[in-house]
Amino acid sequence: MLSYLIQQSRHLLIAASLSSVVAGVCSVLLVTQINAALTAGSAADRAALALRFALIAVAAMLSQMLASVLFERLSQRAHADLRRFISARVVRTDFRKLEDIGGPRVQSALAEHSARVAEFFVSFPMILVNAIIVAGCLAYMAWLSWQVFLAAVLVIGLGSLGYHLAHLRAIRHLEAAAEEQDRLFDHFRSLVDGAKELRLNAAKRARFSKDVLGGSIETVRRERAFGMSVFVVSAAWGNFLVYAFIGLVLFMLVGDVADSARVMTGFALVFVYMVAPLEGLLLALPRANLAKVSGVRIDEITRQLEPTEADAPEQAAAELTSLTLQGLRHRYYHEGSDDLFTLGPVDLSFSPGQVTYLVGGNGSGKTSLAKLLVGLYRPEQGVILFNEDVVDDASRDRYRQAFSAIFSDFHLFEHLLDGPVADLDARGNQLIEKLHLQHKVQLKNGAFTTRALSQGQRKRLALVVAYLEDRPFLVFDEWAADQDPVFKEVFYRELLPALKAQGKCVLVISHDDRYFHLADRLVRMENGQVAAVEVPPSMAAGSLAPLRPSQPPSEQGSAGVAVHRFAADGRADDRAVA
Numbered sequence: 001m002l003s004y005l006i007q008q009s010r011h012l013l014i015a016a017s018l019s020s021v022v023a024g025v026c027s028v029l030l031v032t033q034i035n036a037a038l039t040a041g042s043a044a045d046r047a048a049l050a051l052r053f054a055l056i057a058v059a060a061m062l063s064q065m066l067a068s069v070l071f072e073r074l075s076q077r078a079h080a081d082l083r084r085f086i087s088a089r090v091v092r093t094d095f096r097k098l099e100d101i102g103g104p105r106v107q108s109a110l111a112e113h114s115a116r117v118a119e120f121f122v123s124f125p126m127i128l129v130n131a132i133i134v135a136g137c138l139a140y141m142a143w144l145s146w147q148v149f150l151a152a153v154l155v156i157g158l159g160s161l162g163y164h165l166a167h168l169r170a171i172r173h174l175e176a177a178a179e180e181q182d183r184l185f186d187h188f189r190s191l192v193d194g195a196k197e198l199r200l201n202a203a204k205r206a207r208f209s210k211d212v213l214g215g216s217i218e219t220v221r222r223e224r225a226f227g228m229s230v231f232v233v234s235a236a237w238g239n240f241l242v243y244a245f246i247g248l249v250l251f252m253l254v255g256d257v258a259d260s261a262r263v264m265t266g267f268a269l270v271f272v273y274m275v276a277p278l279e280g281l282l283l284a285l286p287r288a289n290l291a292k293v294s295g296v297r298i299d300e301i302t303r304q305l306e307p308t309e310a311d312a313p314e315q316a317a318a319e320l321t322s323l324t325l326q327g328l329r330h331r332y333y334h335e336g337s338d339d340l341f342t343l344g345p346v347d348l349s350f351s352p353g354q355v356t357y358l359v360g361g362n363g364s365g366k367t368s369l370a371k372l373l374v375g376l377y378r379p380e381q382g383v384i385l386f387n388e389d390v391v392d393d394a395s396r397d398r399y400r401q402a403f404s405a406i407f408s409d410f411h412l413f414e415h416l417l418d419g420p421v422a423d424l425d426a427r428g429n430q431l432i433e434k435l436h437l438q439h440k441v442q443l444k445n446g447a448f449t450t451r452a453l454s455q456g457q458r459k460r461l462a463l464v465v466a467y468l469e470d471r472p473f474l475v476f477d478e479w480a481a482d483q484d485p486v487f488k489e490v491f492y493r494e495l496l497p498a499l500k501a502q503g504k505c506v507l508v509i510s511h512d513d514r515y516f517h518l519a520d521r522l523v524r525m526e527n528g529q530v531a532a533v534e535v536p537p538s539m540a541a542g543s544l545a546p547l548r549p550s551q552p553p554s555e556q557g558s559a560g561v562a563v564h565r566f567a568a569d570g571r572a573d574d575r576a577v578a
């Protein structure tokens with residue numbers, strides 16, 4: 001991930017790095033000038049050094065300013081790039097994968113991990129400038145005395161080895177912290193989503209705060225604190241080695257060197273000057289490591305979010321003439337209990353102007369079938385034929401544009417994001433009036449004036465959105481469950497027939513058995529299978545074409561599911577087509 005970002009902003013990075021190099025070099029030159037001034041023979045020599053010193057100081061200041069500003073820009077750009085990159089992946093990835101990965105991990109990547117990676121760019125100039133100062137000081141030392149320089153290299157090698165060993169240990173803890181942090185984001189979500197439950201149950205609240213959320217916060221704190229402490233301790237070890245080296249040079253090594261007074265002053269000055277950058281370097285490296293760990297985490301998440309489908313062109317109008325599901329199957333694997341829920345194989349076909357009710361017990365697979373039907377899930381087996389064409393990865397996104405769906409966990413966007421605003425406002429407000437919400441909410445500039453409404457009212461707004469989208473196939477997943485009896489009547493007796501009259505194909509997932517007789521067709525689900533396809537008597541009389549032997553097995557459900565017709569008294573009459 002870091003290399004991707006570096007690639008993205010390489011020009012800015014090169015400019016910022018060059019400024020840092022200039023700043024670092026200027027700093028080292030300043031030390032050499034100070035040493036020269038301290039050991040200058042006459043006042044005239046010192047005066048000659050003054051102008052050079054001033055010029056270098058100004059150059060150091062300007063280059064440092066430039067480097068800092070550029071790196072700050074880089075950091076902000078990296079943050080924005082990461083957010084864009086991750087959200088683009090999230091928007092385009094396979095829906096089932098997204099369900100599996102879960103919101104908290106994505107949020108953790110978007111919020112915390114991307115911030116840490118961006119921070120790297122702010123600490124980078126510090127690392128670069130300090131590294132240059134340290135390297136420059138070492139070079140100056142080598143020029144002063146190569147014997148002492150060799151000793152310095154030995155000490156630095158020893159320090160680096162200790163640092164590397166500590167690094168390996170620390171990184172394990174930082175990775176554990178990053179992993180726990182994904183769970184922590186899940187708990188943060190529960191804080192808000194479960195606010196009602198937590199307030200109603202003091203014992204649950206206390207346990208959640210102390211054990212679950214508290215435990216997770218504590219684990220992140222402990223792991224990160226340990227990891228960072230190892231780095232800080234190893235930085236102090238590095239510092240100690242520097243002072244040990246200063247002692248070694250001043251009291252033991254320099255004595256044997258020619259021109260020892262000049263060399264000793266030079267070394268003392270260089271060391272004192274070098275300690276702060278060295279410390280800064282050793283402290284900045286852990287931040288870079290944190291960024292690396294976060295980068296790896298983002299990589300892992302985004303790799304799983306790799307898009308597998310081609311994007312549909314915007315406004316991809318999809319007319320529907322026929323839709324057939326053939327042997328469609330999907331499975332959920334539940335890791336915790338090691339069991340499998342199998343949906344299908346399902347055979348069904350749909351045509352325009354047909355209202356199908358999908359009914360069955362809780363967990364029988366109705367919503368999953370609807371997700372397969374609208375192309376949110378890729379079938380593990382079987383095919384969908386849309387207007388006789390097979391739907392595949394290349395055409396699935398385009399296929400999805402034929403549907404408007406209101407699932408029971410629907411999301412109502414503030415903006416409609418669909419078509420010219422003025423036109424939408426006018427049409428939308430008419431619909432809002434029809435749904436008796438005109439005193440509560442309006443559409444203005446393509447956005448709802450409020451979404452602070454009851455669940456049933458928000459579902460009515462979702463219906464407005466679905467109407468405005470004007471797609472050929474509408475799916476309602478227990479839409480009427482939150483409506484009052486009067487509006488249920490309106491939904492089943494007026495809205496659905498009106499959609500049918502417009503030639504829309506409608507799938508209604510419902511538990512409202514008092515309205516089942518209004519369906520053109522009733523598909524019953526049991527334990528992931530289509531158990532029966534029933535046709536109410538009014539339909540049997542004419543408007544829905546009776547099944548003919550030449551029709552695909554679709555209408556029969558899977559494996560020759562019985563198709564019943566309701567008897568006049570409401571009992572199912574087994575005129576099976578098996």
Ligand SMILES: Nc1ncnc2c1ncn2[C@@H]1O[C@H](COP(=O)(O)OP(=O)(O)OP(=O)(O)O)[C@@H](O)[C@H]1O
Pocket residue numbers: 099332333341360361362363364365366367368369
């Ligand atoms: N996201 C998921 N991950 C794993 N398993 C799932 C998921 N969604 C559903 N399932 C499994 O699929 C089964 C069917 O769920 P589904 O939501 O399709 O049923 P349903 O008939 O719509 O139920 P309800 O009437 O309660 O809404 C569930 O029992 C569950 O085992």
